[in-house]
Amino acid sequence: MSKPTISEILHANKTLATSFGSSPVAVFVGATSGIGQHTAFKLAEYTESPTIYIVGRSEKAGKYTLDQLRSLNSNPAAKYYFLKHDFTLIKEADSLASELKKLDRLNLLFLSPGYLTLSGRQESSEGIDCKMAVNYYARWRLVDNLMPLLAHTADDLKQPARVVSVLQPGNEGKFNEEDMGLKNHFTLTACNRHIVEFTSLAVLRFARLYPNVSFTHAHPGFVKTGIMRELPWWVKMANPLINCFATDVTTSSEKFIYLSTDPRFAKGAYILDKDLGSIKEKSLSTGYLTEKYQEMVWNHSNELFDAAVAK
Numbered sequence: 001m002s003k004p005t006i007s008e009i010l011h012a013n014k015t016l017a018t019s020f021g022s023s024p025v026a027v028f029v030g031a032t033s034g035i036g037q038h039t040a041f042k043l044a045e046y047t048e049s050p051t052i053y054i055v056g057r058s059e060k061a062g063k064y065t066l067d068q069l070r071s072l073n074s075n076p077a078a079k080y081y082f083l084k085h086d087f088t089l090i091k092e093a094d095s096l097a098s099e100l101k102k103l104d105r106l107n108l109l110f111l112s113p114g115y116l117t118l119s120g121r122q123e124s125s126e127g128i129d130c131k132m133a134v135n136y137y138a139r140w141r142l143v144d145n146l147m148p149l150l151a152h153t154a155d156d157l158k159q160p161a162r163v164v165s166v167l168q169p170g171n172e173g174k175f176n177e178e179d180m181g182l183k184n185h186f187t188l189t190a191c192n193r194h195i196v197e198f199t200s201l202a203v204l205r206f207a208r209l210y211p212n213v214s215f216t217h218a219h220p221g222f223v224k225t226g227i228m229r230e231l232p233w234w235v236k237m238a239n240p241l242i243n244c245f246a247t248d249v250t251t252s253s254e255k256f257i258y259l260s261t262d263p264r265f266a267k268g269a270y271i272l273d274k275d276l277g278s279i280k281e282k283s284l285s286t287g288y289l290t291e292k293y294q295e296m297v298w299n300h301s302n303e304l305f306d307a308a309v310a311k
């Protein structure tokens, strides 16, 4: 699959309502800022009457995001909602799923909650490292809960049904099989390997089980967003210099709305680099994305989910 140029992306986005539908229903988790927020803006801009759910923790930023969506598309038939949930907790992913299960369809589930930290393991009240929960466990617990709705959308209604998880593909490989949750062996390097590996495994596993739904693990590249906000001041001092090399978030969101709606990514599993080139073959060549590993990690995830909700 060749990489699209930015002019091809912009051209396709202008007509996405024709291929994706003029009144899509979409949920953006981690959309009070950054990539999720701006991708939601693009969906509002490019479709006639979308229904958009924004999920995050900050009510103030949630309100701002809804105001922006209304100013981008003020069609009375367009609907915008903010739902407050903390994705360091599995129970919060479950309560969000309960609210969303009432929908009659779901065309796009876009997952980009996250933060950067230099801290070591920070355990939630449910016994899971917070960074791993936000980036992998709570995201895929939500996907699992919403699969009946997504499958209904694709199989019965014959409409697009897609899951996009924004993280950092490319670092798949050997992981700690004895301590998958990194309870006793946490380092930032190991954490990154586990969440990236587990996300690509989940993308492949779910695409195998639900062939009419599309699952993507997408790399944003380096994008100027709020992602550095929790880093110490001495790291943030380098921001102006670092930002010279970053893509602006509006340009990035054109790419994200394209990969979330374009027919070329309609069904199956996609592992994409920052230019929307497939790195699935490279990731598969590590030997760590086989069905055996897909089921091993999903069984482990379910064990953690059961323990988390029992607390």
Ligand SMILES: NC(=O)c1ccc[n+]([C@@H]2O[C@H](COP(=O)([O-])OP(=O)(O)OC[C@H]3O[C@@H](n4cnc5c(N)ncnc54)[C@H](OP(=O)(O)O)[C@@H]3O)[C@@H](O)[C@H]2O)c1
Binding pocket: 029, 030, 031, 032, 033, 034, 035, 036, 055, 056, 057, 058, 059, 061, 085, 086, 087, 088, 112, 113, 114, 115, 116, 134, 135, 166, 167, 168, 220, 221, 222, 223, 224, 225, 226, 227, 228
């Ligand atoms: N920007 C980059 O250069 C870059 C590079 C590689 C990977 N990524 C990954 O891309 C994803 C999106 O990052 P971004 O650049 O868009 O960052 P961002 O601007 O900081 O946005 C992150 C979003 O996640 C939400 N969030 C953080 N913690 C949360 C929690 N516990 N529960 C629910 N929502 C939470 C934040 O909202 P609230 O504060 O309201 O909760 C915010 O809306 C992240 O996973 C990041 O690691 C980004």
